[in-house]
Amino acid sequence: MWPRLPQARIAVDPHQNAGPAPLFVAPFLKAQIMALTILAQVQAVAGKEDALMMEMHKLIAATKLEAGCLQYDMHRDNDKPGFFMFYENWETRALWLDHMKAPHLAAYNAATKGWITSLTLNEMTRVD
Secondary structure (H helix, E strand, O other): OOOOOOOOOOOOOOOOOOOOOOOOOOOOHHHHHHEEEEEEEEEEEEEEOHHHHHHHHHHHHHHHHOOEEEEEEEEEEEOOOOEEEEEEEEEEHHHHHHHHHHHHHHHHHHHOOOOOOEEEEEEEEOOO
């Protein structure tokens, strides 16, 4: 069951005959209605931490331009420099799956082959 969301309100001039009102979804509601959160955790091979980080950093700009990408943030552990985490929010799971087939992600996978000891992807839904 989806949580009850606040209603967005739009001021409309009742004297203006502009036809049916356009569908409006406030940006803060758009992210809550169908968003998929991805938590991607990556552990680098010892000695490849900085090289892996540079390759992962290349993903950010291209990914943020993809359809459906609401948030794409990379983090590095303060105490374990080989541990990285991406926190992602996507409009839908289908759009995230499209991202997983994107050319820049394929190039990243080819460039970093053998540099990762573990990768965990969690598909999550916000519940508050």
